Amino acid sequence: MTDRSFDAFYYLLWLILPISALAARRLPIKDSLKMALAWVAIFGIAFILVYTWQQATGTGAALGGLFGG
Numbered sequence: 001m002t003d004r005s006f007d008a009f010y011y012l013l014w015l016i017l018p019i020s021a022l023a024a025r026r027l028p029i030k031d032s033l034k035m036a037l038a039w040v041a042i043f044g045i046a047f048i049l050v051y052t053w054q055q056a057t058g059t060g061a062a063l064g065g066l067f068g069g
Contacts, residue, residue: 022032 027035
């Protein structure tokens with residue numbers, strides 16, 4: 001098994017924990033999707049704010065040329 005395939009397997013195992021916790025609570029799928037979209041929005045907004053701040057201050061070298069900057 002290569003390092004990349006092991007990493008993917010490892011991350012998949014880590015995803016089982018929150019998914020099983022949500023399944024144990026037996027929340028309606030509509031509510032679960034709303035919560036998931038809210039978390040995606042929160043992390044997306046945080047990513048955009050950090051990226052914009054890094055570009056404004058000139059400290060965004062860690063992203064390299066990820067977004068053409």
